[in-house]
Amino acid sequence: MTQYWVIIPAAGVGKRMASAQPKQYLMLNDKTILDTTISRFIGHPNVAGVVVGVSPDDEYWPDSEWSTHPQVVRFDGGEERSDTVLNGLQVLLALGVSETDSVLVHDAVRPLLSQSALTRIVSHTGEQGALLAIPCKDTLKLANDQCATATVDRSVIWQAQTPQKFPLMALYEGIASATEEGIAITDESSAMELLDWQPDLIEGESSNLKITVPDDLVIAQALISIHSSELQ
Numbered sequence: 647m648t649q650y651w652v653i654i655p656a657a658g659v660g661k662r663m664a665s666a667q668p669k670q671y672l673m674l675n676d677k678t679i680l681d682t683t684i685s686r687f688i689g690h691p692n693v694a695g696v697v698v699g700v701s702p703d704d705e706y707w708p709d710s711e712w713s714t715h716p717q718v719v720r721f722d723g724g725e726e727r728s729d730t731v732l733n734g735l736q737v738l739l740a741l742g743v744s745e746t747d748s749v750l751v752h753d754a755v756r757p758l759l760s761q762s763a764l765t766r767i768v769s770h771t772g773e774q775g776a777l778l779a780i781p782c783k784d785t786l787k788l789a790n791d792q793c794a795t796a797t798v799d800r801s802v803i804w805q806a807q808t809p810q811k812f813p814l815m816a817l818y819e820g821i822a823s824a825t826e827e828g829i830a831i832t833d834e835s836s837a838m839e840l841l842d843w844q845p846d847l848i849e850g851e852s853s854n855l856k857i858t859v860p861d862d863l864v865i866a867q868a869l870i871s872i873h874s875s876e877l878q
């Protein structure tokens with residue numbers, strides 16, 4: 647059975663959440679968002695381990711229930727999310743993970759990833775990588791100064807989520823070259839698309855939302871309170 651290492655970027659400051667502490671350490675029921683996210687992976691038959699990138703001056707990590715777990719490794723995150731992912735890839739190389747092994751990258755602030763969605767992406771066998779995503783369901787508008795100027799054809803629009811899965815060294819080279827060229831990338835797939843990869847879009851779930859602003863935390867709390875044990 648193939649086992650994957652998982653990089654969890656958790657070094658953000660949560661500007662859009664504007665909370666007292668970094669949003670990955672806000673509570674969701676009785677666990678932090680970050681601990682909830684890590685619990686989605688540890689124990690899954692296809693997960694070898696998790697490396698968690700936190701800010702070098704993060705004082706919260708030692709209180710995580712996972713901080714001393716043998717399958718969980720902390721590392722220093724970077725200035726941007728892509729820098730944190732690059733650091734995580736280097737940690738995996740140092741741990742002896744093969745350059746050709748595929749790895750998963752999953753946002754610390756997507757705590758409601760279901761086991762079925764995780765199994766879907768680890769079961770993917772394509773050669774160009776994959777990411778969870780959901781097809782656009784709303785009418786999309788182009789805007790100028792918060793006024794609608796045009797409507798976008800939503801039939802070709804998918805909303806990217808995580809986990810995203812790519813071969814370790816290919817991903818490292820993709821992110822490193824985008825960074826060297828000064829191209830801002832907000833997910834792993836965009837770095838690989840710059841190398842003409844066409845990753846497969848694996849249908850995800852709306853419940854796998856990224857907790858970005860306060861309203862997202864309200865939704866996540868409601869979901870985890872009413873959903874099946876899969877989301878507990």
Ligand SMILES: Nc1ccn([C@@H]2O[C@H](COP(=O)(O)OP(=O)(O)OP(=O)(O)O)[C@@H](O)[C@H]2O)c(=O)n1
Binds near residue numbers: 657661663670755
């Ligand atoms: N330098 C950074 C910036 C972000 N992240 C992580 O990338 C994920 C998605 O980023 P986002 O939702 O944008 O988190 P923040 O950057 O913290 O939010 P904001 O942009 O509002 O500051 C989060 O788990 C965040 O911790 C990271 O590891 N390193």
Ligand SMILES: C[C@](O)(CO)[C@H](O)COP(=O)(O)O
Binds near residue numbers: 753833856
């Ligand atoms: C990786 C991601 O969650 C895919 O939608 C998103 O790009 C993260 O963006 P952010 O600005 O770092 O939240």
